[in-house]
Amino acid sequence: MGESGSTGRLPATSAEMSRLLTAVRRGRVLTVAGGFREPRSLLVREIARRLASNFYDGVAVVDLDPLEGGYGVRELTAELGSVPGVSAPPCGTTTYAASWLAERDMLLVLDGTEQLGQDALAWLRRLLAVAPGLRILAAGRSPLAFEQERIHRL
Numbered sequence: 001m002g003e004s005g006s007t008g009r010l011p012a013t014s015a016e017m018s019r020l021l022t023a024v025r026r027g028r029v030l031t032v033a034g035g036f037r038e039p040r041s042l043l044v045r046e047i048a049r050r051l052a053s054n055f056y057d058g059v060a061v062v063d064l065d066p067l068e069g070g071y072g073v074r075e076l077t078a079e080l081g082s083v084p085g086v087s088a089p090p091c092g093t094t095t096y097a098a099s100w101l102a103e104r105d106m107l108l109v110l111d112g113t114e115q116l117g118q119d120a121l122a123w124l125r126r127l128l129a130v131a132p133g134l135r136i137l138a139a140g141r142s143p144l145a146f147e148q149e150r151i152h153r154l
Contacts, residue, residue, distance in 0.1 A: 010046055011039040011154050020047055020152055024107065024137055025054060028128055029146045031113070031138040034154030040139035041111050043154070047137060048109045055135070057106035064112035072117045076124075080108075098127050105133035113140030121145075 011034075012020065023030045024047060032040050048059045062079045064071055071079070077097040101108075110116070116124075125146060128134065138144055143151045 011043055012152075016152075017047075021050060023150050023152075024051055024135055027135070027148065027150050029136045029138065029144065029149040030152065031140065031143045031149055032152050032154060033140060033143050035141060036154070037112065037139075039154055044109055044111060044137050044139040048107060051107060055106045056133075057104040059107045059109060061109040061111065064110060064115040066112060066115060068115070070117045071115050072119050073123045076116065076120045094123060098123070098130060101127060101134055102131040103133075104131065107135045107137055110136065110138045110140075113138045113144060114142065116140075116144075 010017065020030065020032075020043075032043050034040050045061065048061060052059045060080065062076070064079070068075070073094045077094050080097060080101075121144060124136065124144075128136070128146070128148070136144075136146075143149055
């Protein structure tokens with residue numbers, strides 16, 4: 001049985017939610033994986049809401065729209081640049097975006113990671129190597145297959 005969230009029933013118990021919050025704070029990458037988008041999205045957005053104050057630069061939620069097709073590096077960085085509330089959005093080249101993110105203490109939420117292309121996944125892996133304050137919270141049908149990834153299956 002899940003706990004009640006701000007927008008509906010969360011697909012996690014209080015104990016599971018506590019473990020997930022700790023996993024995001026202590027780890028680098030947490031993926032919520034499952035077949036249905038709505039419960040995954042609800043859970044990662046609630047985690048992000050609860051942890052926003054834990055990150056100096058806050059939370060950037062990137063909704064990867066299945067109707068837009070695949071997201072490569074250019075599309076992903078363009079989405080990052082349009083996130084509301086991001087203090088100085090990355091723009092221009094992917095190198096600039098990586099450099100900007102490398103200086104941040106933030107949680108990057110990627111909702112719909114099955115839309116990411118191989119080049120975007122490779123860029124995110126490289127980004128984790130140069131951005132020590134960056135944490136990734138992902139929601140998708142399957143895990144990202146990152147080395148330091150923790151997985152929560154719905």
